Every structure is written in structure tokens, then in C-alpha cells.
Amino acid sequence: MGILARAIAERKATQLTYDQVADFIDGVGGGKVAGVAVNEKTALQVATVLGCVKAIADGCATPNLHVYRETEDGGRKKATNIPEYRLLARRPNEWQTSFEWRRQMTIHAALTGAALSIKVRGNNRRVQELIPIQPGQWDVRRVSRYEVRYRCWDEFGMIGEFGPDDVFVLNGLQWDWVKSMNAVMLARSAIGLAIATEKSQAAMHANGLRPSGTYTVEGTLDPEQHARLTAWIKKQGGPENVGNPMILDRDAKWYSTAISGVDAQHVETRRLQVEEICRGYGVFPIIVGHADKTATFASSEAFFAAHVKHTLAPWHRAWTQRMDEMLLDGSGPLYAEFDTRYLMAGSMKDRAVWARTMAELGIYTRNEIRDEDGKEPLPGLDKPLTPMNMNSGTQEGKTNEDTGNA
Template sequence: MKFLDRILGRKSAQLSYDQVADLIGGHGGVTIAGVSVNEKTALQVSTVLACVKVIADGCATPPLHVYREIKDGDRVTRQKAMNIPEYRLLNRRANEWQTSFEWRRLMTVHAALTGTGLSIKVRGDNGRVRELIPVPPDQWTMHKISRYEIRYRCYDEFGLIGEFKPEDVFLIHGVQWDWASSMDAVALARSAIGLAMATEQSQAAMHKNGLRPSGTYSVEGTLSAEQHERLTAWIKKNSGVSNTGNPLVMDRGAKWLSTSISGVDAQHVETRRLQIEEVCRGYGVFPIMIGHSDKTSTFASSEAFFAAHLIHCLAPWHRAWTQRLDETLLDGSGPLFAEFDTRYMRAGSMKDRAQWARTMAEMGIYTRNEIRDEEGKDPLTGLDEPLTPLNMTQGKGTNDANTANQDVTA
């Protein structure tokens, strides 16, 4: 680059990362409504930050357990596989610097913003994964070396880390367009995010100007270049928030002609409220989950929204996480599987839970240990058999009883 600059007689300039990303990726510097929208600037929009945080916290807060299926005849039970290294890796500490909560939240943030989160698998001497090291989205690239074979090149501030095969990395994808890569969520919602950013900047500039719109300062006669500069500087000096309410003294028959609409005429409040809903729609997050609710929301409807958030927003992310963990980190089709514990999200009031537990136990639908497991309690001896109500018997017992009654009658 410097050699070409010398030949063409140009002065070289150091490019920022965003400018380089724009040249390489082709979308880093795309402007919407006059503002540049990428994953870094998008996070400065409070709605985007809140949506990404809600999704990331929803994948990081629930405890993540690894279970082992145990077959006992026709009965299949499960038990926490606490004796394998992957359990502590996923449940407690993903690497030397991050807990499981921190690692899962970081990976989900990367996936929600850029489409994919990537971590390098660090294996021990026995070949088992010992650590998962996350790599920022701007420090790794995916290359196809053949039709169905890809490699991942990872970098850091010191240079190339290495080139890794798919089995040497852990990936969590967002919405995908093909089998190898994901779609950039910020790029897909760029119009809504850009308009939200432009609206915030416009309203901030208006408040900076003391809520006084721009206009034309008209005077009689012709101004020289020096007079024009001095008058412009004087107007800027006597305007702004610090001079709000001060009288503006004008001479030479000067007039102030407003050329901008007010914040009320621009409907800033309505526009910003609509952009919150548009950004939430792009991320699949209910507005009430980020603290935005309209006048029609009630306490009862809020509870329904919270349940819908778990089903329609977090459940797809949880399924993406667990299937990736099962197939690429655990034993695939073996007895091990990962599962998020979301019972605290679905739990009702103490009264409702007590009534449900009593009904399920007395009807024999759940064993008492299964109900204890639902409440996060350890099983107790003798509570593994379902109860049978006195006024209910199974089919075989009913037939035997009817036969006995017939014999007695005879």
C-alpha cells in the first residue's frame, strides 16, 4: 500500500479496524439514514443491547447439566454424569478465565450479533476436551478448501493462532442460509437499527441546541466574508443549552426564519417507540422483556408474555445449544446428553405448585421422587413407586375382582 502511494504521489493514512472490515467484508461501513451500522455501533442502541442481553442471559442463567441415560429393563431413567470432565466444563468453568455462565453469555452474544460464536477446543492427553477458548468474531475466518470441507483460521493481536478443522472448534449458530455459515443479524435488521440510531442522534442534537430548531438569520445589506464569519460565530456562541432562555438581541433589521420542524412535529416519541418494536421484531424478543410495554399490558398478560418468551424466543436457542453440545462435545448418539434446567422460569406460585404436586402424586401420574426432582430436591428411599387411589384399579385387577365376586355369588 505504501509503495503504491509513493508511485501515485499519495499520502498514506492508517485505516481503522472498521474501515478495514468495510473493505474486506463489504458491509462494515454501510450507512442507513446517515449513520454507519455494524455490530459495534449497533450495541450503542439500547434496544439492540437489551435484546442481545435478554437472549444471552436466557442461555447463560439456567444451569446446564450433563445427564446419562440408564436403562433398567423397560424403564429408562437419567442421572447426572458428574464423573466426566465435560460436566464441570459446561456446568462450572469453561476455561481458565471464564465460568460457564460467562462463556455461554459471551458465545450467545457473538451468535446473536454476528450469526456465529466460535470457541477453540483445548484437549488433554487423553483426547478429552479440557477447555473451550472463545474467539471474537473479528478474529476468525471460515474457508472452504473443497465442496464439503472447511477450515477455520483464528487470529489474535499477536498473529495467527492456527488453522482448525471443524472437530477442533465448537460453534453456535444463529439463523443460517447455508450449512456452513450464518446470517448476520445486525445486517438483516440494519434499516431498523439505523433509523433508531439516526432518531436518537437527531433528538440529542436538538437538545444540545436547547430545543431550538435551526434557521436563517437574515439582515439587511450585504455582509463581507469577515462579517459573515463573525456573525456565524456570534450566533453559535449565544445558542445552545447553556443559553436557553436568554434573549437574542438583533440589529440591522435582522430576522430569524425557522427552517426546521420541532421535535413534536417530527414525532420523535412515536418514531422511537416504533423502532423499539421493529428491533425487537428482528430479534424475536417480546418488547415487554426489555422493559417496553404499552398501555394494554396488564399483570396477567405479562405473565403470559414471560411464558411465551421462554417458548418462542429462548427454546430455539436452548435447542441449538444442547444439540451442538451433544453432537460435537459429548458422545454424539451415546447415552450422554446436555439439558438446560429452566424450571425456575416455568414455576408458578407456591400454592399452584403445591396443588399440582398433590394432584399428580395422588393420581399416580408422577412418583413422589419425580415431583421432588421437579422441585430440585434429591430423591428419598421408598418414593419411587406411584400411588394408586383406593377407588381406582388397573384392568387386570378389575377382572380378577369381578371373577371373585361372581364365584362368591355362585
């Protein structure tokens, strides 16, 4: 029995990954930072991480998602007559809306590096549902040089093993083509220091902002006196005793051995950690409510526009290319697109001036401007206008409506 048990133990040991061994050692894959465990759950308890992840997830879930079909004349039309349109734009599974599913998948990808949903197909092999799987309940492994398998399970047991065509995967940063890098682990130093700083400051407030120190008295204390004095000193601490005088006898003295919150620069450290975490997630600090005194309304508006271009655009591209290739017809006429015009729209006055200028100069047709505003095209507005001072004068006898003149 001893040989058999040892053989089983050796076999199980060879199957453990580095992260699994680290879990047994310190309770978190990859260890601790500044004395605190850093993983996906503890990271979300940091307000900055939560703000960054929420900004990215909401930026991918809030815009309307449409499936378009390219037309023969080079235009496009919403493909509302295919089941994939409702699947992606309205209800991807029995329990979630498109907004909820996209936000959940983006949160998984932003935190753990990848998100996975199982494709449920109908009799015609078309995808009918997308079932998201929780992080930590699926993995991917190579079975040959260019072949992978996805294994999924839940609290009820093994769900199954799937090929790449049977799952929808949203990847974050990738080091290779199989697995993604865990964003929390990449930014663990900044996140760990932020958690440690918050705990340190919370402990100071719990002690009534009184620093630790040394209480000295004349003479020698026996064990009983030492225990009684220690208990008495602890009772004097806490926020409920702030401001109460401490009466000392036996020529007692208090020597502070800790620095104050001001000396520790808690405020400066916490501000720096906000910027460090935002830098790791590629989110501008002003998006999570962190702005310095130099920020103005004009600069804030520029930051909001930059957020769409530099933070959300890569995620939108990751989403749409995955949907085009893994859920739609790949290189065919169908493609998915986020409607982000409301995120980039200016004031009503600026939009009106732009629309009139583009239409009168003939750069945009009036239907193209209606499309930019999210409105359906109208008959007779597909011709660009030609300004009167740009007319060659060869079309005499025709009205402005016939020639498209402004």
C-alpha cells in the first residue's frame, strides 16, 4: 500500500501547475505583495481596479451592437433577418441580455486575460445560445502543435471538452496564441501596494489615529502587573477615546515609535497608486474620477474622446473581429459593429454646423449624414449637393432639385 500511495502522490504532483503549487503555499497563484494576497477577487476590492474594469466593461456593453450585411452597391444594411442578429444584439442566452453578457465577458477578460462562452447549436448547426463560463472553471491545453482543446466544468462536475469551433473566446493581452496573460498578475505590485496602503490607513483610523509607541515606568513589573498595564493601555486606544486625557503614574512616559499618516505620505502614495493601476489598465485616471487641479472642462472633454480612441477601440476591435470570425460567416458579407457615435458626438450646435457644412459642400450626402445620426435613409437624399458657385453652367434649364445644387 505504501508503494501504491507514493506512486499516486507522485502522479498527482506531476499534474500540478506552478500556479496550483503556489495556491497551496500562500493561498494565491503567484504569491503576495506587501504582505497581502493579490488575486482577481481581492483586486476588485480596490476602488481603482473596480473603476478601470467597469469603465472598460461598460464601454463594451453600453454601445448598441449591430450585425450588418454588405450590399452589392458598396453600402450596408442591418441583417435583422438572421438569428445571429438577435443573439448578439438582444439575448445571447436564456438568462442574460446582450448588455449583461458583454459586460460579464469583458470583466472576465479584463481581469483574468480571457473570457469563454460555450456555443449551443441547433439542428442546423447555427449558434442558438452563448453560455458564459466562470474564470477558474475552464482551461485550454495543447493536444498537438497546432491543435487546442478547451475543458469546462462547474460546481456540478465536468461540462465537457470542446474544440475552438465550439467556444467563443475573448482574449486580452497574449504572450502566445494559446493563452492570455492575467492582467491582475501583471499589475500585482501596484494593486498589492494599494491594498496594503488602504489597510494601513484603516488601521490608523481604527486606533483613533494614535501611533504606536513605548510606555515606560519606573521599577520592574512582574508578569501580572505587565499584563494588567498592557490591557489598560489597549483600553485607552480606539476612536471612541480620542481626546480623552491619559493619566500616568510611577514617572511613566510615552515614546512614539511610529510615523504619522502625514509623515508616511498616505495621500501621495494613494494618488500614485491610482495612476499606476490606471496605467496598467490603459485607462485615463479622470475616467475613474481621479483628476488633478489643472484639469479643465475642455481638457476633460479631450480625455473622454481619448478614452474612446485609445482605451475602448482596441477592445471593440477584439470583440468585433472575434464575432465576425467565430460567430458570423468569417470573410462573408456579414460583420458586427459597435455604434459608438453617441460617445463621440459633440454639442447639438456643433453637430448642426458640421452637418450643414458637409451637406452644402457635397462631401456627404444627406442620407449619409442621417446615418451618422442613427436615422434611417429617406428617398431622394442619396445625391450629393453641388454648390451653385461650383456649377459649370452646362446643365441649363434644369432645376436645382434635378442637378442636386444647393
